[in-house]
Amino acid sequence: MDRCPAELWVRIFTFACTDSGCTGRSLCHVSRYIRDVSRPVQLQSIAVSGAYELRCLAELLESRRPEDRRVLHLCIAHHKEPSGKTSHPPLESLSDSELLELLIYRQYHPGELADIVKRLPDDVRLGQAANLTEERIEAFIQSLDRVLRVASPHLESFTLQVGVLSLNQRSAGPHIHCPTILSKFSFPRLEELTILDSLGIPRETSPADDYGGLPVLPSLKRLHLIDCYTHLPALLRSAPSLTHLRMSGVTQLSTNLTTVLHGLIDPDAASRRRLEDTATAQASGTHLQQIIISPSAQLHTAAHRALTFYGLKEMARNSDKLILLRSDRAAAPVYGLPEARWDWLQRIEGKEGCWGYQPADRDPDTVRRLVAYYG
Numbered sequence: 001m002d003r004c005p006a007e008l009w010v011r012i013f014t015f016a017c018t019d020s021g022c023t024g025r026s027l028c029h030v031s032r033y034i035r036d037v038s039r040p041v042q043l044q045s046i047a048v049s050g051a052y053e054l055r056c057l058a059e060l061l062e063s064r065r066p067e068d069r070r071v072l073h074l075c076i077a078h079h080k081e082p083s084g085k086t087s088h089p090p091l092e093s094l095s096d097s098e099l100l101e102l103l104i105y106r107q108y109h110p111g112e113l114a115d116i117v118k119r120l121p122d123d124v125r126l127g128q129a130a131n132l133t134e135e136r137i138e139a140f141i142q143s144l145d146r147v148l149r150v151a152s153p154h155l156e157s158f159t160l161q162v163g164v165l166s167l168n169q170r171s172a173g174p175h176i177h178c179p180t181i182l183s184k185f186s187f188p189r190l191e192e193l194t195i196l197d198s199l200g201i202p203r204e205t206s207p208a209d210d211y212g213g214l215p216v217l218p219s220l221k222r223l224h225l226i227d228c229y230t231h232l233p234a235l236l237r238s239a240p241s242l243t244h245l246r247m248s249g250v251t252q253l254s255t256n257l258t259t260v261l262h263g264l265i266d267p268d269a270a271s272r273r274r275l276e277d278t279a280t281a282q283a284s285g286t287h288l289q290q291i292i293i294s295p296s297a298q299l300h301t302a303a304h305r306a307l308t309f310y311g312l313k314e315m316a317r318n319s320d321k322l323i324l325l326r327s328d329r330a331a332a333p334v335y336g337l338p339e340a341r342w343d344w345l346q347r348i349e350g351k352e353g354c355w356g357y358q359p360a361d362r363d364p365d366t367v368r369r370l371v372a373y374y375g
């Protein structure tokens with residue numbers, strides 16, 4: 001085995017380490033030689049869930065030499081349920097601070113929760129009940145910052161799910177805020193970005209001002225927003241090279257979003273308007289090749305549903321750039337983290353991922369219009 005040139009092994013391991021990190025971890029245990037030779041590519045594709053796994057990844061990255069910690073593809077999910085296994089010492093041997101850490105990082109068996117809380121002093125227990133959510137958010141943010149500080153210069157694809165953790169921006173405690181997270185770092189090589197959930201920002205507020213500090217993402221070509229499409233105008237300002245856009249879970253078309261979409265679909269028409277968001281869409285629309293919209297089948301009211309779908313269908317009927325997927329797939333699973341993570345892996349392998357669709361997935365009204373137009 002050691003007669004094979006190290007350069008050839010590195011190339012083999014580069015193709016092998018395209019999963020969520022399992023292959024890289026396994027290579028560490030084959031032999032000392034394989035561990036050392038594969039070290040530069042062991043972390044090129046990593047998926048983690050929860051603050052504890054994120055903290056472990058941060059510690060691993062910080063412990064390695066720069067050439068051995070390049071992350072090209074990263075998938076991060078905020079929430080992870082307590083483990084079904086017990087990996088900590090007996091509870092009676094842990095201090096109050098160690099018990100608190102178990103709670104914050106969810107490192108306990110579900111059946112142990114009551115016992116852990118009971119072992120805490122009364123004053124700590126009462127305070128913890130009010131602060132646990134904020135401490136979990138803070139732990140996640142700190143670990144995420146540490147990971148991105150190391151990984152951001154080399155990232156090529158990034159899927160981020162932070163969850164609805166704090167819907168009140170006026171609260172005193174910390175909340176996960178995607179603009180703040182992304183604005184701290186530079187992503188010069190990022191080509192594909194997927195963001196899930198509402199990112200801690202109330203739907204009724206305008207996120208435009210919150211994205212003022214977002215860095216330019218010069219290489220970003222594909223953007224997928226799941227249940228956070230209100231952030232589209234601001235993200236467009238940071239993505240001058242965007243070619244593909246997908247929005248999943250769309251529940252309503254605000255005036256602002258409608259204006260932006262029109263600007264993306266028809267940049268020439270947008271140039272005749274003076275609205276800031278329209279100008280942003282016009283600039284981004286010059287490179288945009290395809291827009292895929294997957295409406296939510298679970299809208300609040302029938303009127304809500306009718307207005308949303310009518311507006312989307314009208315735009316799709318008049319543009320072959322906009323692909324509108326069916327909205328009557330109530331029995332189909334809602335696009336969420338499992339689907340996003342699967343598509344993230346598919347894209348690493350060079351497959352279509354979320355950018356592929358079957359003809360039967362398209363809204364039939366818009367398909368008939370296009371067939372008639374081109375037929």
